[in-house]
Amino acid sequence: MTSESFDANHYFQELYKRPILLETKNLCQSFQHGKTQRTVLHQINLKIHKREFICVIGPSGCGKSTLSRVVAGLDPYSSGEVLVDGERVEGPCPERGMVFQGYTLFPWKTVKENVMFGPLMRGASQVAAESSAREWLSIIGLEKYENQYPHQLSGGMKQRVAIARALVNEPKMLLMDEPFGALDPYTRQKMQRHLMDLWQSIDITILFVTHDMDEAILLADRIVVLKANPGEVKEIIEVHLPRPRTPELMSTPEFKQLRAHVDELVHAQEEEHLDPALQRLPEIPRMTQVSHQK
Structure with a gap:
């Protein structure tokens, strides 16, 4: 489908007609740290449709990976509901496949x-x-x-x-937690293309966690932007770009405009929620006699 023939409004109208595969209702996840309680996810409300490709992005510590693990059934949640095909998630299930960033293959097999x-x-x-x-x-x-x-x-x-x-x-759903994060740029690009080909060829819904804004825009139907402390949905962005998407798309004004918007959403939060340990960095004492001045 070319950019000339792509009708984004029609595309999303048809997408929203599909059955809802995953729904989270007021999802919260907290844990106790000493005497204090930390809320990782707060009031997450999402509806993901069948065969949709969703990317989740946000600043460090916003709960991206936690969300994927909760949906996979690997981590418990404090309150709310997680429903897949209308049934409550109670634990891991083959219907929800998971791919991690680390290589989790059995080395002896x-x-x-x-x-x-x-x-x-x-x-x-x-x-x-x-x-x-x-x-x-x-x-x-x-x-x-x-x-x-x-x-x-x-x-x-x-x-x-x-x-x-x-x-x-x-599985009905494939959950991917930064699966290409450890790859070099060339291999990462090839894997993105391969994943897109797979998704377009089989009946699968994908929830893909990434910190890479370009990757999110190239892959997603919609991008869920989380904010941190606590992790909440800040914005859900429809990606109005034609498929199939190639790296050449990154040079277009449409891509750059969307990239700037996502960048503003994510990095503005990183400044707001900067780790206190990074806010007051100590002055580095001089430990060398070598000068960098000519």
Whole structure:
């Protein structure tokens, strides 16, 4: 779809007609730190539609990763509700796949065995699990590496295996917590493109946590901007840019304008909520006789 043929209003009208897959109602998450209680998430109200691609962004400490872990069922929440297909989230479930920034593959298992793990745990036969694993390894282009171990793979390849391991369980939603954060810029760009191709080809809803504003704009249908202390929804932005999106889009006035708006939302907060330890930095004593002045 070209920029000339893309009708953003029509796109979002159709998107909002889809069923709501994930809904959070007045979601709060707090924890006790000594004698004080810290609220990480406060009154988070979200509705995410089927096959939507949502990016969550915000300053450090705003609860981005906490939100993804709560939706995944990995962390409890203090109050409110998290509903997937109308059912309350009570814990982890294969219907909600999770991909982390760190490489969480089992190092003692081969690539194929890592992808087979989920189906086997769900009761699939060895033959069925192996067939599903090979199908997904073919989809992500790593069928030639099925018998290698994680330490033999590059960072990008490890994350592709992690994505395949999540998707082999046929989840309704894929939760991704800064999955490309540790990759070099070139590999990161390739992984973004690969993820977009996957999302456009299969029936999956994605909640993607990132601190990279360019990444959020390139990937998302909508961007959820959180503010910190406590973590609350500050703004939800519809990305009115045509798909498929390529890095060349970053040079357009439309992209730059949206980038400036997201930047203002995020960085203004970082100044407001600067870590107290960074507000009064000590003067560094001179510890060298070498001068940088000519």
